[in-house]
Amino acid sequence: MLQKAIKKKEIESELQKALVQNPRIITIKAALRDDFEITSRVLSELISMGYKGVLLSAFKSATEFMQQIKDRGIHWADNIMVIDAISVSYGVAEKGVTNINGVDFVEGPFSLDDIYKCATEAINNIKSEKKFLFVDSVMAFLLYNEEKRITDFLSKLMNLGEKMDGLSVLITQPESAYVIPVEKIKTLNPSIEFSIAD
Amino acid sequence: MKKPLVEEKLQIQPMGIPGLDSVLNGGLVEGSSVILSGQPGTGKTVIGLQWLFTGYTKFKEPGVYISTTEPIASAIKNTRTLGFYSQSAVDEAGVYFSDLEILVKGRNLEEKKLDSKDINAVVQAITNLVDKLGSKRVVFDNITGFLYRLTDVATARVFLSRLIRAMSIRNATLLLIAERNNQGLSVFGVEDSVADGIIVLNYTLGEQSMIRRLNVEKMRGVSYRSGQVIFDITGDGVIIYPKIPSYSSTFKTDITERLSSGLPALDKMLGGGVPYGHLMLISGNTGTGKTTFGLHFLMDGLLKGEDVIYLTMEEPPEQIVKTAAEYGFDLEKFKKSGQLAFVSESLLDTNLDKLLYKIVNAAKNKPDTKRILIDSISSIESRKIPLELVREFLVQLNFFLKSEGITAYVNHLEPSLFVSVPPQTFGPTSATALRLSSLVDGVILARYIEREKKIINVLNILKLRGSWHEKEIIEYEINKKGISITGPLNK
Structure with a gap:
């Protein structure tokens, strides 16, 4: 595993360098306050590099990400499918009723089986040689689930990355009072771990 | 040497609400539980939210708002217009909004009366959340609505005692937002007896505006200024006008x-x-x-x-x-x-x-x-x-x-x-x-x-x-x- 401490301003360039090696799993550690910005920047960079993929979001809603990416001048289109695990629980969307192109709403961050099912379907439907599966974030999922459930859930996602050609799995791990140390997740063997500082 | 059973000095946590800390002679005791009650429209939720936001922006103490009634999105929307709201506090999870139902996932709390197993799940879920976020301030809004869903008063007492204890040992201060009946009493009669403090809000209609009053009825372990004080809800949040103590300092005449x-x-x-x-x-x-x-x-x-x-x-x-x-x-x-x-x-x-x-x-x-x-x-x-x-x-x-x-x-x-x-x-x-x-x-x-x-x-x-x-x-x-x-x- 390559552990790399980088500055915030270097995210795009370091991500470009890393993706050349076709890494299976990338973990991104950053301060909680930077999570939204960093996730948006990474997504924007992935789209710019021709990647298509799935975002599992449990901290910010799909519409917030869409707006953020749009503000960066990046064309969202059909490059990203979002599994939004927050909008229904926040009362801004209704499962099975709210219809936004490119977004699947699940009931809440606790609906891990639903999230996994939607994610695998979505990733299988993407026709691209360069795919990504982005989990934002470990901490957000942990707030609503027992540690063991999250460990299993992440392990299953990692396996997808191992099995599927051309798929990179990205996971953000905001630094907070409580996150699972990466080593604790059995099958998680990140190719690269970025620790982002100011 | 054995640790004393009771710490000698209580840590006071400023509320950060203008005037209220003067009424409380400094703030709330860290890890205490306080009932904030009043009729609808008296400003209970605003005070709770202001306490959380100020707690994070001013004292860097993370807080969590647990809603049992209102959807989180509307709680945030209603707060956004107030001066104390901080988007970065929300983005950094310094003030974290959570829906109780989501927190205890899949138990369908809305649909049935809750028994002792359910209340254990609720306390456990809140405790996990507080641990994971490192919260020092917790608002439960609202406790009366939640207690109505419990099977009986005894279960209500057990729930409150467990929740209060779980927060206390984590040094997280708990603000329980509650309703009062027409006689000014707590709805179940158990809330007031188990909490460390009680703050009651009420209002009367003035000639041109609503006259809001706040009264600290009880606050274990600390002194406070008794008597009703007037407060306003402004665009910047709540301002409390405490009675000015008679100045005993030397006159400069x-x-x-x-x-x-x-x-x-x-x-x-x-x-x-x-x-x-x-x-x-x-x-x-x-x-x-x-x-x-x-x-x-x-x-x-x-x-x-x-x-x-x-x-x-x-x-x-x-x-x-x-x-x-x-x-x-x-x-x-x-x-x-x-x-x-x-x-x-x-x-x-x-x-x-x-x-x-x-x-x-x-x-x-x-x-x-x-x-x-x-x-x-x-x-x-x-x-x-x-x-x-x-x-x-x-x-x-x-x-x-x-x-x-x-x-x-x-x-x-x-x-x-x-x-x-x-x-x-x-x-x-x-x-x-x-x-x-x-x-x-x-x-x-x-x-x-x-x-x-x-x-x-x-x-x-x-x-x-x-x-x-x-x-x-x-x-x-x-x-x-x-x-x-x-x-x-x-x-």
């Missing part, structure tokens, strides 16, 4: 040091000016120039670079600036520079604690404040406020001003001082029902008399505590330059 009244002839009559820290009453009928005397006094301070306060009860500051300009007093300039601070209050729903708070706040914001004009005490007296409360207000104000070394002019309308029937030269000079003369240090009487088909303005100094003063009656006139003292009354 000094009769050897004098401040000019702005009128050299009057200064001479006062033996050199207004004694430093004194409260001078200017009493007179309408049109006798009380406000103009006050303007001379303030302008003298402003021109010497002092900070001053103008408390206006009758006219808006803009009107006063305009009136002053007619005498050549450029108040606008000093208002802009910040040397002059206006304090004003609604004509209809005046509250004296609030008024006092505003004055104290204005003076604290400008520690070099040397003078204040209160224009006028009669407008307070004339409202639907018991005279004893007005007197109490003046006593507190007097203590405060003296301990801060602020010299005051207090205008008072005295209609009975208008007489026009010879041979009685002057009307009665008795003290009003407020017994003002004993509260103030000096009294200047401004009166009219009728002589040879003319109305003449006269003044005399009735009292000047501890100091010589002129006894003679003096004539004055009000002209384009303000007050002009013309000389002794020509009999």
Whole structure:
């Protein structure tokens, strides 16, 4: 595993360098306050590099990400499918009723089986040689689930990355009072771990 | 060495809500549980949210808001318009919004009565959340709605005890938002007995606005100021107007040091000016120039670079600036520079604690404040406020001003001082029902008399505590330059 401490301003360039090696799993550690910005920047960079993929979001809603990416001048289109695990629980969307192109709403961050099912379907439907599966974030999922459930859930996602050609799995791990140390997740063997500082 | 069972010193956690920490003598005890209750619309949720946001933005203490009724999105939406809202606090999970139902996932809490197994799951879920976020402040909104969903009162008691204990051992302070029944009692009767503190909110309808009151009924382990205090919900959140404690610090009054009244002839009559820290009453009928005397006094301070306060009860500051300009007093300039601070209050729903708070706040914001004009005490007296409360207000104000070394002019309308029937030269000079003369240090009487088909303005100094003063009656006139003292009354 390559552990790399980088500055915030270097995210795009370091991500470009890393993706050349076709890494299976990338973990991104950053301060909680930077999570939204960093996730948006990474997504924007992935789209710019021709990647298509799935975002599992449990901290910010799909519409917030869409707006953020749009503000960066990046064309969202059909490059990203979002599994939004927050909008229904926040009362801004209704499962099975709210219809936004490119977004699947699940009931809440606790609906891990639903999230996994939607994610695998979505990733299988993407026709691209360069795919990504982005989990934002470990901490957000942990707030609503027992540690063991999250460990299993992440392990299953990692396996997808191992099995599927051309798929990179990205996971953000905001630094907070409580996150699972990466080593604790059995099958998680990140190719690269970025620790982002100011 | 064995650890003591009880820590000797309780850690006080400031609430960060203006005025409330004064009422609580510093704040809440860290790790305590407090019921915040009241009728709908009293501002319970706003106080809870303000406590969380200020806790994070000011004290870097993460907090969590657990909703049992309102969708999270609408709680956030309603808070966004208030001044204390901080988007970065939400983005950083410094203030984290959570829906209880989501938190205890899949148990369908909405659909059935909750038994002891369910309440364990709820306490466990909240505890996990607090652990993961490192929360120091927790708002549960609202506990009454949640307790209704429990099978019986005994389960309610167990739930509350477990939740309170779980938060206490984590040193997370818990604010339980609750409702009150028509008798002012908690709905289940168990909430009040298990919590460490109780804060009750209520309101009455004023003539123009809602008058909100807050009362700390109980707070274990710490002292607090009892009695109802008034509060407002403003665009910046809640402001509480605590009663100002009677100041026991040494008065800074000094009769050897004098401040000019702005009128050299009057200064001479006062033996050199207004004694430093004194409260001078200017009493007179309408049109006798009380406000103009006050303007001379303030302008003298402003021109010497002092900070001053103008408390206006009758006219808006803009009107006063305009009136002053007619005498050549450029108040606008000093208002802009910040040397002059206006304090004003609604004509209809005046509250004296609030008024006092505003004055104290204005003076604290400008520690070099040397003078204040209160224009006028009669407008307070004339409202639907018991005279004893007005007197109490003046006593507190007097203590405060003296301990801060602020010299005051207090205008008072005295209609009975208008007489026009010879041979009685002057009307009665008795003290009003407020017994003002004993509260103030000096009294200047401004009166009219009728002589040879003319109305003449006269003044005399009735009292000047501890100091010589002129006894003679003096004539004055009000002209384009303000007050002009013309000389002794020509009999």
